[in-house]
Amino acid sequence: MNLVIQKYGGTSLGDASKIRRAARRIATEDRPVVVVVSAMGGTTDTMVNLASDLTDAPPARELDLLLSTGEQASAAALAMALHEIGVSARSFSGRDAGITTDGVHGDARIINVDASRVRECVQDGCVPVVTGFQGIAAQSGELTTLSRGGSDTTAVALAAALHADECEILTDVEGVFTADPRHVAEARKMDYLSYGDMAELASSGASVLAHPSVEYASNHRVPVHVRSSATGTCGTWVTSAHSAAPFESERLTAVGVAHQTGQLRCQLDGITPAELSTVTAALADPTLSVDVLEYPPSDKVGSLRFTVKAAHRQQVDWMLAELRAADAFTECHWSGPVGKVSLVGRGFRAHHPRVRPLVLDTLKSHHIGVRDLAVSARRISITCAEHDVLTAVTYLHRTFLAAQRWPSLPRERAVG
Incomplete structure (x- = not known):
């Protein structure tokens, strides 16, 4: 399907002005778009703190329901902003988007995506705005949340299911750097990375992409483009085309x-x-x-x-x-x-x-x-x-x- 998946992180949806900016960016895209959103910046931490204030051991089911409200709010707000500038849009929950998981509360893994309703929405000329970070347990039908950074995985999974041209991860940095640029002035942006290199960086603490999303992208060969939500410049491409030599190569x-x-x-x-x-x-x-x-x-x-x-x-x-x-x-x-x-x-x-x-x-x-x-x-x-x-x-x-x-x-x- 000739389309692009765009995932907007919490810092890119931090307030009304940023939500409007994201809507304008979506409106200028010259191909069909499916949008995936995280909770507005700080929302998930606020909910976690609320739960901690109420109990030392929150029930996993109830915690999932509480945490999922952040993405639902983002999806509805962005859909409203799109309508305001004349773009037809509709918010989708994880259930609406056909995302099913293994049922593990708080750390679920996506096992299947039936994207038929999302596809129909696109074919009708409407922009689907999908809640990231959540899905429905295949056995119980309960809402479950993915691990932290799970909206990245939602975006990649939808890209795979819809055979999208690419999956854009839009964030507050220009791409993947050789170190955290907030702390290392000499860090430089990389234009390309292999899935293996990105997976290792993610598992070692680089927060620009969640590790399960890289794993999913690698398994389904989804091209991922990490780039800034504030500019139109090229970011970092994570693909199989840039896989390097075998692990035990003598080349350092x-x-x-x-x-x-x-x-x-x-x-x-x-x-x-x-x-x-x-x-x-x-x-x-x-x-x-x-x-x-x-x-x-x-x-x-x-x-x-x-x-x-x-x-x-x-x-x-x-x-x-x-x-x-x-x-x-x-x-x-x-x-x-x-x-x-x-x-x-x-x-x-x-x-x-x-x-x-x-x-x-x-x-x-x-x-x-x-x-x-x-x-x-x-x-x-x-x-x-x-x-x-x-x-x-x-x-x-x-x-x-x-x-x-x-x-x-x-x-x-x-x-x-």
């Missing part, structure tokens, strides 16, 4: 530096070899945002370190309680909060004996204490004190990305 490539704060660090001791696979499988639950750490080497046999978002501590504690009851480990130690900084690229695992010292020496020279370091083919992540995070981002970016050429790597040497 740095793509960007991402960071996360509000992380907790946990160490499990007394894990027997027989139970190690059980523990690691439990920690691999995608809803928990767990990242297993490798460095420094444990001074205790059978120890495992990982980080997790502070907001997920209770869920992890429940899971660990079951493992401990089954004698999977003997001791659990929590610490933090800590920050995590990730250098994203390719070829790191193949060259980590030389890359790792450069990362550590860069941070040490700026008095940043590294607590852990983990290496994979696409990423090198370190944990440090939260107050050191932005400094670490700045200097890792300067070392690995500010120059046009990859820095000279030291000769291989042992690192203690």
Whole structure:
């Protein structure tokens, strides 16, 4: 279907003037448009705080219903603004748009999209304005919300279902940068990214695109264009056409530096070899945002370190309680909060004996204490004190990305 999906984030719909600006942009499009909206800026946080003021344990069903009101308000408001300038428009809920999910409250995944009603609306010359972040459980028919950033996933899923030419993610930045441009003056916009690189950046803390949306786009080969809602300039294209060399390629490539704060660090001791696979499988639950750490080497046999978002501590504690009851480990130690900084690229695992010292020496020279370091083919992540995070981002970016050429790597040497 010859159309474009346009997703407007909360900062692009922050007040009446911004909603009118979005409406004018939609009106100037020279091809059919399907619009997906987030809640107006700050609305979701306000609702979360309201729920927290009322109860320490809000029922998941009721919390989903409460949080979904933000997107419904945005959709109705934008449809009104379009009508006001002479553009026929109609707001759609997740149910109206045919979005069905697996039914997990608060962290649902889209399993199917029946976009027939949205398609009919477009064919009638009307602009559908669809609520992001929500869908209907396939089994129960209950409203469910996706994880944070779920409006991105809604937009990509509709693009796939409608065979759209592209999915535009319209936001308050000009595209995807090599680091957060609000904190790193040397960060530069990237014109193109592969799905794999974008997925790694998103999972490492880059908030410009939600990780599930990148995963969905990759699976369905949806071209995604991240660009500013305030200008007409080209942003960053995320497509399969720009996939790079295999993960274990000998060529070293740095793509960007991402960071996360509000992380907790946990160490499990007394894990027997027989139970190690059980523990690691439990920690691999995608809803928990767990990242297993490798460095420094444990001074205790059978120890495992990982980080997790502070907001997920209770869920992890429940899971660990079951493992401990089954004698999977003997001791659990929590610490933090800590920050995590990730250098994203390719070829790191193949060259980590030389890359790792450069990362550590860069941070040490700026008095940043590294607590852990983990290496994979696409990423090198370190944990440090939260107050050191932005400094670490700045200097890792300067070392690995500010120059046009990859820095000279030291000769291989042992690192203690």
